[in-house]
Amino acid sequence: MSSATKTLELLSYFSISRPELGLSQLSRLAKRDKATTHRHLQALEDAGFVEQNPLNKLYRLGPVVLQLAQTREVSVPRKISAESELTKLCDATGETAHVSVLSGSTLYPLTYRESVQHSTRVIINNKILPLHATASGLCALAFGPSKLFDAAVANLHEFTPHTISNVEDLLKAIQITKEAGFGHSDRFFEADVVSIAAPVFDQTGLFAGAVSVASVATRLTPDLEICIRQNLKIASEVISRNWGGRISDEIQLKQNQFQPTQTFRNLPESPSPADIR
Numbered sequence: 001m002s003s004a005t006k007t008l009e010l011l012s013y014f015s016i017s018r019p020e021l022g023l024s025q026l027s028r029l030a031k032r033d034k035a036t037t038h039r040h041l042q043a044l045e046d047a048g049f050v051e052q053n054p055l056n057k058l059y060r061l062g063p064v065v066l067q068l069a070q071t072r073e074v075s076v077p078r079k080i081s082a083e084s085e086l087t088k089l090c091d092a093t094g095e096t097a098h099v100s101v102l103s104g105s106t107l108y109p110l111t112y113r114e115s116v117q118h119s120t121r122v123i124i125n126n127k128i129l130p131l132h133a134t135a136s137g138l139c140a141l142a143f144g145p146s147k148l149f150d151a152a153v154a155n156l157h158e159f160t161p162h163t164i165s166n167v168e169d170l171l172k173a174i175q176i177t178k179e180a181g182f183g184h185s186d187r188f189f190e191a192d193v194v195s196i197a198a199p200v201f202d203q204t205g206l207f208a209g210a211v212s213v214a215s216v217a218t219r220l221t222p223d224l225e226i227c228i229r230q231n232l233k234i235a236s237e238v239i240s241r242n243w244g245g246r247i248s249d250e251i252q253l254k255q256n257q258f259q260p261t262q263t264f265r266n267l268p269e270s271p272s273p274a275d276i277r
Contacts, residue, residue: 007040020058081242086113101209105151135197136210138183144207162187181255198236203244
């Protein structure tokens, strides 16, 4: 990893739940010594990517990040064009809905909506969505570029006892996702959360991200799952159209025909990586 990459990587540790970080925290998160971390922070501060809060001396994202974010949204207005559909999806299902975008080999949350129908609901505050442990990530692996498979295999981190932790199970989960047209994460990432996702495509005709609904596991009845899948299908079609793309006839057919009775853990045998790609 180049010095520039290591420097910019520090930006990924800031989030809504962690907007300000100290040198020691960043050093621990990045698994680097303080001297190296401080040198990288100085470079980011000089360029305006981070700044220090004058009251507590903690680091926070700087004005250049805001400028870049605004430029990105103006040139590729994906967030705004997805938000109205998320509101409809949230209202229809009564659960938290969110959209992610693929950049390189990383899947990032773009925007989300929380339902007010329940006092207990899923909170989306992750800065990166693991490919092997989220419904959106499984959509990326099933419908995105083949290089994502190697990236997923290299990071099979176990978040819960249910997380996919080996290549065989990952291949099965990808196969089910391709056959269903939906990704399904059953407590893979968080112990009490089940999520279902549908792929989104842009003007290139390629996978661009996913739209997902996350529910508290004890609340996901068969009827609710059917409702979520039906409304996800509509949301993925509209968001893809807003992004200049479309859902293929093949994927739509699979989404219409799929019966949610199988999971990757009871498939008879695993496909090979070549079959998945």
